[in-house]
Each structure stands twice: as C-alpha cells, then as structure tokens.
Amino acid sequence: MxxxxxxxxxxxxxxxxxxxxxxxxxxxxxxxxxxxxxxxVKFNLRTAKNVILFVGDGMGPNTITAARIYRGGESHRLAFEKFPHVGLLKTYSADKMVPDSACSATALFSGIKANLGTLGVDATVPENNCEMSLNKEAWVDSLAAYALKAGKSSGLVTTMRVTHATPAPLYAHSASRSWECEANMPANAKQCKDIARQLIEDWPGRDLHVVLGGGRQVLVSNSTGTPDDPISAWSCYRQDGRDLIDVYKRDKEERNLKYQIVSNTGELQNIKDDIDYLFGIFANEHLQYEFERNKNPEGQPSISEMTKAAIKVLSKNTKGYFLMVEGGKIDMAHHRGRAKTAVDETVAMERAVRAAVDITSDEDTLVIVTSDHTHTLTINGYPERGSSVFGIARESPFDHINYTTLSYGTGGPGSFQYDIKTVDNETKAVRREPSKEDTESFFYEQIAAIPLDENSHGGGDVAVYAKGPHSHLFHSVHEQHYVFQAIAYAAKIGPYSKGYTTEVNIILLTFALLFFKLIK
Structure with a gap:
C-alpha cells in the first residue's frame, strides 16, 4: 500500500x-x-399555574434513542431527557393490549381508559355505537375543560388535523375517531354530531383560546385544494354546506371576543397583541413533514413556531393556562415505515420543547413530555458507535446480506424487501442488499418482519419526562391515565380544585398533634 x-x-x-x-x-x-x-434535584411543591403537555404521537423509547443518536450521538441528551423527573406509562386500553391514539389520548387527558377508536367517552361506549355515546354519563371531561372551569386559558397545537385522534378528546365525545366530519358518518349515526362541529359549536371546543393545526377540508364544505396543498382522499371531506371557520368567526364577534384567524406562517408570526383567541388552520389535511415544509411566510409553520405563538396568547391570562402540543407526524412517518422521517419529526418536537422551556419558568410552569403509544421500531445489533443510526449495522452470518440498524416488527408493502430468486434449483425469498439503497433518505422504508397494509402500533411502555411544580409525581411505572390525575393535582383543577392540598393537610395535622401534646 x-x-x-x-x-x-x-x-x-x-x-x-x-x-x-x-x-x-x-x-x-x-x-x-x-x-x-x-x-x-429538589421537589417543587408550588401549584402549577401553567401546564404544557407535549405528546409525541408514536414516540416510543426506541424512537427517542434513535433521535438522540441522530441529534448528537449515543452520549447526547435531548432537551427533555435533561428533565429531573422521569417515569414510564402503561399504554393498554380498556379493551386492547395495544391502543390507538384516540383511546390513549382520552386516558392522558381525562383520566379514564376507553375502548379502541373511541374518544372522550368511557368504556361503556363500544366503538362505532352512536346511541351509547349520546349518554352524557359516559362522557369524560378533559384537562382543557377543567382548566377553563378554573378560569384558566386552554389551547391545542398539532401537526395533524385539529379534529384528529389525539387533539379531539380535549373537546369532543365520540364513538368513533373517524367521525371527524359528516361525510364519514354512517346512516345509523346521523343523530350524533361530528367532531369538527363539536370543536366549533360546543363547549369546551368553542371556548378554547388557541387552536392551531391542519384540517381545513374537515371544517369547510367542498374545500378546494392547490398543487402545494391538495385535497386528501385519506381524510374526511365535508360536503354538508357548512363553513365552520365562518361559524367560529361569527361566534367570537357575537360575544365581542378579541380573536384572529390565520392560515400561514407569516400571519402567525404577526398576530395582534390584544387577541384572546387564536385559530389557525394551515392545511387541508395534516401539516407537511418538517423536512419538506415550505419555510417561507406563505408556507406552513413549524411545531416550534405554533408553540411559541400559543404560549404568547395563553400567557396573557393571569390565572394561567393549559396547553397540549402534539408532534403527530412522528406517528404518520412510522405508519409509512420511514424511520428517518419519524426521527426527524421527533427532533422537530424537541425544538418545540426547548422553545417552551426557554420562555416559561420552572417556578410556575409544569412541562411534561410523553407519548400515547409506541411503534414496532427496533434498534439492531451491533453497529459501530458513532455510525449513522440509519446506516448498515453489519452483515448477517446466516444469509451473508447486510441489515440496517433500524427495522420494524410490522410494516407496509414497501418494507417487504425480498426478491424471489431461484437458488440451487430452489425458489426462495432472498433479502435485498440494503447497502445498494439510500438508507439515509427520508423516504427509505426499513425492512419489517411482518408485511401489513402499514406499520402497526406497539404495546410497549412509553416514557414520561417532567419538570416544574409537582413534576416529582412522575417517578415510577404508572398507568397512562395517571397523567391526568398528576396534572390535575399539580394545577389544582378538576377533582383537586377544592379543599386543602395534601401538603397543607400534613402541615395542619402536624400543628394539631403539637397543639394536643402541649395542652396535655
């Protein structure tokens, strides 16, 4: 040489x-x-004036690990991994070992486990049963609703449709997550109101101070698309003649409320200082992935930009606020089997967490980062430390073909990476060589063990990270619906809005014992 x-x-x-x-x-x-x-680390026993709950949809532990490596290497820590308190959440639903986003978000926001596919209702309501969902005793109130009842402001930010499975349980009660608009509702469910109408017409949806995300074609009948923002056949397409954005506008004007409706990044960045209600719909369907987003003023805002705008509006309330922020495209990318896109969306949400932490205080703001469920993403052995997490792990000693560091348990048709070949007069399914493909592409679909129509959710535990008042309540392996209880207690809303806190009761009991001891 x-x-x-x-x-x-x-x-x-x-x-x-x-x-x-x-x-x-x-x-x-x-x-x-x-x-x-x-x-x-010290316990902060103050009342949480403000609560910001980040939900990385489909952001399981392996997704976070991959995002950490992608962001800065194996020893790196994401912003929320530096939070002082961490726990695990069990994600099973009332009827399934592995949940969907609707029932798991209901558990997170309302403290009650529900059946797969249902939202804002308890387990007495079977999926798709409109009649049972009309029973108001089966309805469950969310943290957003309890915050409003306490005089606080409430809002939601999502990279998905604002009527999608994760944000919807904050304000709606439905036997099906699919009933986002009237066009998706069967004939036997006509007496039930679609999710979009519940957002705009009913309480607490109509009183949410911030609503930012996608879903114009669900809200406005016969919406028209553009080449950059087409109508999607994947989601509901309203056709009943209603313009719910106009209904929102008229409602605020009739009540003399200060509001603003925005539709792109430029408008969001220039919201008025005196508004109390902000409504932003930036796409006909879900928002675009971060890597393909138009970053010009006429384009769609990032999750960080939406989060900062939401906090700006909500923080005007001297009594505080509750904000839910969903990084929903993490889940969408996993469903497509595109690990790099899912990991990149995780990093985008991490930037939103950092932005929120930078403009709030640990003294009065409880910040929580968690997920609703996992996906079947795995991290395979044994790639070199310092190598790309999207690259090749090594060659298999069994078939002598390389395999990637990341793969899935289940996946869509693109993840079935086998060619049918004749070897020694025998027809076999042979794995394709990944080193001959661009595994670093945002569109690359990792191999999966079981081919389905798309990647399925996983049933593993998810992590929960917390900082701020009463963040120490997240410390162990918890039921998923415990998140509601911990937040309600920390903020003294809902079931904990009246009466003395545990700390106060302990202090009073201590004084009482001392008093009786003295008089003896």
Whole structure:
C-alpha cells in the first residue's frame, strides 16, 4: 500500500473511532456530572399555574434513542431527557393490549381508559355505537375543560388535523375517531354530531383560546385544494354546506371576543397583541413533514413556531393556562415505515420543547413530555458507535446480506424487501442488499418482519419526562391515565380544585398533634 494511501486510511479510521472518547476518565466524568445533577434535584411543591403537555404521537423509547443518536450521538441528551423527573406509562386500553391514539389520548387527558377508536367517552361506549355515546354519563371531561372551569386559558397545537385522534378528546365525545366530519358518518349515526362541529359549536371546543393545526377540508364544505396543498382522499371531506371557520368567526364577534384567524406562517408570526383567541388552520389535511415544509411566510409553520405563538396568547391570562402540543407526524412517518422521517419529526418536537422551556419558568410552569403509544421500531445489533443510526449495522452470518440498524416488527408493502430468486434449483425469498439503497433518505422504508397494509402500533411502555411544580409525581411505572390525575393535582383543577392540598393537610395535622401534646 502506498504511503499516502496509509495516511488516508488512518485519517478515515480516526474520524470514525479516534474522536470517540473511551478512556476511564471520560466515563467517570460522564457519570459524575449526572450524579451532580441528581444531587441538585429538589421537589417543587408550588401549584402549577401553567401546564404544557407535549405528546409525541408514536414516540416510543426506541424512537427517542434513535433521535438522540441522530441529534448528537449515543452520549447526547435531548432537551427533555435533561428533565429531573422521569417515569414510564402503561399504554393498554380498556379493551386492547395495544391502543390507538384516540383511546390513549382520552386516558392522558381525562383520566379514564376507553375502548379502541373511541374518544372522550368511557368504556361503556363500544366503538362505532352512536346511541351509547349520546349518554352524557359516559362522557369524560378533559384537562382543557377543567382548566377553563378554573378560569384558566386552554389551547391545542398539532401537526395533524385539529379534529384528529389525539387533539379531539380535549373537546369532543365520540364513538368513533373517524367521525371527524359528516361525510364519514354512517346512516345509523346521523343523530350524533361530528367532531369538527363539536370543536366549533360546543363547549369546551368553542371556548378554547388557541387552536392551531391542519384540517381545513374537515371544517369547510367542498374545500378546494392547490398543487402545494391538495385535497386528501385519506381524510374526511365535508360536503354538508357548512363553513365552520365562518361559524367560529361569527361566534367570537357575537360575544365581542378579541380573536384572529390565520392560515400561514407569516400571519402567525404577526398576530395582534390584544387577541384572546387564536385559530389557525394551515392545511387541508395534516401539516407537511418538517423536512419538506415550505419555510417561507406563505408556507406552513413549524411545531416550534405554533408553540411559541400559543404560549404568547395563553400567557396573557393571569390565572394561567393549559396547553397540549402534539408532534403527530412522528406517528404518520412510522405508519409509512420511514424511520428517518419519524426521527426527524421527533427532533422537530424537541425544538418545540426547548422553545417552551426557554420562555416559561420552572417556578410556575409544569412541562411534561410523553407519548400515547409506541411503534414496532427496533434498534439492531451491533453497529459501530458513532455510525449513522440509519446506516448498515453489519452483515448477517446466516444469509451473508447486510441489515440496517433500524427495522420494524410490522410494516407496509414497501418494507417487504425480498426478491424471489431461484437458488440451487430452489425458489426462495432472498433479502435485498440494503447497502445498494439510500438508507439515509427520508423516504427509505426499513425492512419489517411482518408485511401489513402499514406499520402497526406497539404495546410497549412509553416514557414520561417532567419538570416544574409537582413534576416529582412522575417517578415510577404508572398507568397512562395517571397523567391526568398528576396534572390535575399539580394545577389544582378538576377533582383537586377544592379543599386543602395534601401538603397543607400534613402541615395542619402536624400543628394539631403539637397543639394536643402541649395542652396535655
């Protein structure tokens, strides 16, 4: 080998290995820093004036790990991974081992586990049963509703349709997540109101101070699309003649409320200072993925931009606010089997978390980051430390074909990466060689063990990260609906809006015991 070739080889080798610290001093320093952080943790027993709940839809632990590596390497920590309190949530629904977003969001926001596909109702309502969903005793109130009852402001931000499965349980009660507009409702469900109408016409939807996301074709009858924002056949398309955005506008004007309706990034960045209600619909369907988003003023805003605008409006209320922010496109990318896009959407939501933390205070704002369910994403052995998480892990000693670091348990047709070949006069399904494909592409679909119409949800536990008042309540393995209880307690809303807090009761009991001891 020529001397210059040796130099080039060693240079490349050092780029991938020498830069990675592995000596004893490095590992000790890493752990000592974590210990120092842990020793500084103190319980914040103040009441949470404000609550911001981030939901990374489909953001399971493996998605977070992949996002961490993608963002800064194996030793990196995402913004919310630096939060002082962490727990796990069990995600099963009332009737299924593995949930969907509608029933899991109902558990998170209302403290009651529901059946798959239903939202804002308890488990007495079977999926698609309109008649049973009309029983108001089966309805469950959300954190957004309880915040409004306490005089606080409430709002939602989502990269999905504002009527989709995760945001809808904040304001709607439905036997089917699919009933977003009247066109998707069967004949035997005509007496039930679609989710979009519940958002605009009913309480608490009509009184939400911030609503930001997609879904114009669900809200406005016979909406027209553009080449950049076409009508989608995947979601409901309203055809009953209603313009619910106009209904929203007339409602606010009749009540003399200060509001603003926006439809692109430029308008969102220039909202008026004196408004109390902000309504932004930026797409006919879901918002675009972050990597393909038009970042010009006429384009769609990022989840960070929407989050900052929401906090600006909500923070005007001296009594505080509740805000739910959903990174919904994480889930959409996983359903398509596109791991890099899902991970990139996770990083986009992390930026929104950072933005929220930067403009709020730990003194009075409880910030929580969690997920509604996992996906079947796996991280395979044994790629080199420092290599791309979207690259090749190694060659299989069984079939001598490379495999990628990331793969799925289930996936759509694109994940069935096998070719039918004749080998030794025998017809076999042979894995395609991933090193011959662009595994770094946002459109690359990782291989899956079981081909379905699309990637399914997973049933594993999800992590919950918290900082701010009463964030220490997240400390163990919890039921998913415990999140509602912990937030309600921290903010003193809903079931904890009256009476003394536990801390106050302990103090009073202590004084009482001391008093009786003295008089003895």
């Amino acid at each position: 020529h001397s210059w070739s040796v130099v080039v080889f060693l240079s490349i080798f050092c780029i991938t290995t020498c830069s990675l610290q592995t000596d004893q001093k490095y590992w000790k320093s890493l752990a000592e820093k974590e210990l120092e952080e842990a020793l500084q």
